[in-house]
Amino acid sequence: MDEIRGIQKKIDEEINAVLREYCLLDKSFLNAVQYVLDLKGKRIRPLLMILSYRLFKDDINAVFNQAVALELFHNFTLVHDDIMDNSDRRRGKETVNNLWGNDVAILVGDILLVQAHKLLLSTSGKFMNDIMSVFTDMSMKLCEGQFIDIKGAYEVASTDQYIYMIKGKTAVLLASCLEIGAILGEASANDRKMLYELGINLGIAFQIEDDLLDVYSEQSVCGKNVKRDILNKKKTFLLIKAIECGDNEQKKKIYDYLHTTNVTPYMVDEIKQIYDTLRISEQCKRIASQYYLAAENCIKSLSVKEQAKESLRYFIKLLQNRKS
Numbered sequence: 001m002d003e004i005r006g007i008q009k010k011i012d013e014e015i016n017a018v019l020r021e022y023c024l025l026d027k028s029f030l031n032a033v034q035y036v037l038d039l040k041g042k043r044i045r046p047l048l049m050i051l052s053y054r055l056f057k058d059d060i061n062a063v064f065n066q067a068v069a070l071e072l073f074h075n076f077t078l079v080h081d082d083i084m085d086n087s088d089r090r091r092g093k094e095t096v097n098n099l100w101g102n103d104v105a106i107l108v109g110d111i112l113l114v115q116a117h118k119l120l121l122s123t124s125g126k127f128m129n130d131i132m133s134v135f136t137d138m139s140m141k142l143c144e145g146q147f148i149d150i151k152g153a154y155e156v157a158s159t160d161q162y163i164y165m166i167k168g169k170t171a172v173l174l175a176s177c178l179e180i181g182a183i184l185g186e187a188s189a190n191d192r193k194m195l196y197e198l199g200i201n202l203g204i205a206f207q208i209e210d211d212l213l214d215v216y217s218e219q220s221v222c223g224k225n226v227k228r229d230i231l232n233k234k235k236t237f238l239l240i241k242a243i244e245c246g247d248n249e250q251k252k253k254i255y256d257y258l259h260t261t262n263v264t265p266y267m268v269d270e271i272k273q274i275y276d277t278l279r280i281s282e283q284c285k286r287i288a289s290q291y292y293l294a295a296e297n298c299i300k301s302l303s304v305k306e307q308a309k310e311s312l313r314y315f316i317k318l319l320q321n322r323k324s
């Protein structure tokens, strides 16, 4: 859709403008920051913020600073996530940690986080408190979600614990993007709450699908290390469902894998085969579609004209069919 492409283009232009502001930085530091921002990504978060704002107001040029702040914040989480997950591929290229080492990656992430705050400082006074409070609460929940994630699957999680973790590491950011759009759009308290709820449902579906892509996508298509979650013994939805549904022999293989200190490529294949045999991907897709449906119900209950909801609906459909 033209509107979405137009917003994406403008986000890219604004990010380039931010990069030009970094002119005082050490050249090789600037290079590394530029490297991350040049690897575009889908720009989902700023798009969600702007599409949420667009439900209530038209002048989207007024809110690009906040939209770019949210994309920079997301990039900060990715750069630090790749250190934690020991990943060497992202968006089809080498990760910052792989190219320049963890120390540089920590600082590249930090500066993106600081720049996100700096951009939010431009928010007009009447929205500032609300936006900073949504943003900082979200940041804290995201750290907690990532903390639960890095503990790995040593203690096997229940579905409830898994959902709690992915709400933190993924969904609260999408939800906050929609809520910030609503605040800037001066939405009613109820619509603001509904948009946050929409983001939580969308984020949960999005992370379940991300777990699926880790196992069932090609590196050349998704741009990340595939099967890295299995290698890292991550608490993914696939693993939890396989433990729930597996027979004794399959469960034993999974527990042996979880208790080994050295996960071999053979073990990674064995775990994938268990997922295949149990058709875990179908279960995951079914659950993800329930969350998409819940997201759609949130859109339905927004008190704006149906026509105004079109772009948001269209964008969510695009997310559902993503390959990366």
Ligand code: IPE
Binding pocket: 040, 041, 042, 043, 044, 091, 169, 170, 206, 207, 210, 324
């Ligand atoms: C990746 O997010 C991290 C997750 C929350 C799963 P995206 O898939 O939105 O990453 P980019 O920005 O498009 O690369």
Ligand code: IPE
Binding pocket: 077, 078, 081, 082, 085, 087, 142, 146, 169, 170, 210, 224
């Ligand atoms: C994403 O989790 C959460 C954050 C980046 C905060 P993942 O570790 O699954 O994300 P990818 O798969 O590396 O993008």
Ligand code: MG
Binding pocket: 081, 084, 085, 149
């Ligand atoms: Mg991770």
Ligand code: MG
Binding pocket: 081, 082, 085, 087
């Ligand atoms: Mg990761």
Ligand code: MG
Binding pocket: 210, 211, 214
């Ligand atoms: Mg992942």
